[in-house]
Amino acid sequence: DQQVKQNSPSLSVQEGRISILNCDYTNSMFDYFLWYKKYPAEGPTFLISISSIKDKNEDGRFTVFLNKSAKHLSLHIVPSQPGDSAVYFCAASFFTGTASKLTFGTGTRLQVTL
Amino acid sequence: GAVVSQHPSWVICKSGTSVKIECRSLDFQATTMFWYRQFPKQSLMLMATSNEGSKATYEQGVEKDKFLINHASLTLSTLTVTSAHPEDSSFYICSAWQGRNYGYTFGSGTRLTVV
Numbered sequence A: 001d002q003q004v005k006q007n008s009p010s011l012s013v014q015e016g017r018i019s020i021l022n023c024d025y026t027n028s029m030f031d032y033f034l035w036y037k038k039y040p041a042e043g044p045t046f047l048i049s050i051s052s053i054k055d056k057n058e059d060g061r062f063t064v065f066l067n068k069s070a071k072h073l074s075l076h077i078v079p080s081q082p083g084d085s086a087v088y089f090c091a092a093s094f095f096t097g098t099a100s101k102l103t104f105g106t107g108t109r110l111q112v113t114l
Numbered sequence B: 001g002a003v004v005s006q007h008p009s010w011v012i013c014k015s016g017t018s019v020k021i022e023c024r025s026l027d028f029q030a031t032t033m034f035w036y037r038q039f040p041k042q043s044l045m046l047m048a049t050s051n052e053g054s055k056a057t058y059e060q061g062v063e064k065d066k067f068l069i070n071h072a073s074l075t076l077s078t079l080t081v082t083s084a085h086p087e088d089s090s091f092y093i094c095s096a097w098q099g100r101n102y103g104y105t106f107g108s109g110t111r112l113t114v115v
Helices: none
Strands: A010-014 A019-025 A032-037 A047-052 A056-059 A062-067 A072-077 A085-095 A108-112 B002-006 B011-012 B017-023 B033-036 B043-053 B067-073 B076-081 B090-097 B103-106 B112-115
Touching: A010 A019, A010 B033, A019 A032, A019 A085, A019 A108, A019 B067, A032 A062, A032 A072, A047 A072, A047 B103, A056 A085, A072 A085, B011 B017, B017 B033, B017 B090, B017 B112, B033 B067, B033 B076, B076 B090
Parallel strands: A010 A108, B011 B112
Antiparallel strands: A019 A072, A032 A047, A032 A085, A056 A062, A062 A072, A085 A108, B002 B017, B017 B076, B033 B043, B033 B090, B067 B076, B090 B103, B090 B112
8 A cells, every 4th residue: 555656757857947756645644744865775865844734845946845635745846957866755754652654655766867 | 964874785695694784873862763675666665663672663564573673772773684585685774763853864775685
């Protein structure tokens, strides 16, 4: 049961353009969402997060949008740079009282071309 | 920023042997750590939640007798893959929980190959 899905396994974008990565979730109890960037054989690197009480969070070139009614979030990268090429995972959590375990999406491989 | 050190970064072992993977929080105390496994081109799947001083909580389908987790101190959690088989070959990643305000820090991962 994949509670967090990223339906696009790959995305190719030209340098300087906008990259939009999408993520859908099914569990309405999730209240905190995160995006991670990952290179092969390395641990994920945190990019940006958003709480369910917000619909937008921005940090530099990265903006995350949350649509709770649609159970959908997206990551916008503007402008895209070649160094952004990696696999991006969205993740969701809900506060269990002692710790919040993450449920990861299936990942989207972003390639930024020159 | 917070650092989680994970060792070894890669290991090759013979089938039937055991392998220990260490995860240390270097500049903070982690009462809770998480262990994930990632197969090639797949998502990170949570294996277990490790709590300092108590038994780990395993996700459904994860054999607790095969994947032994010890969290004996606030800065160290270990995952031991016992009687490893080739199907255990995977990328194992730990993550330390710093509380709701600070979130998660991930280790660099361990590539386990069982031959």
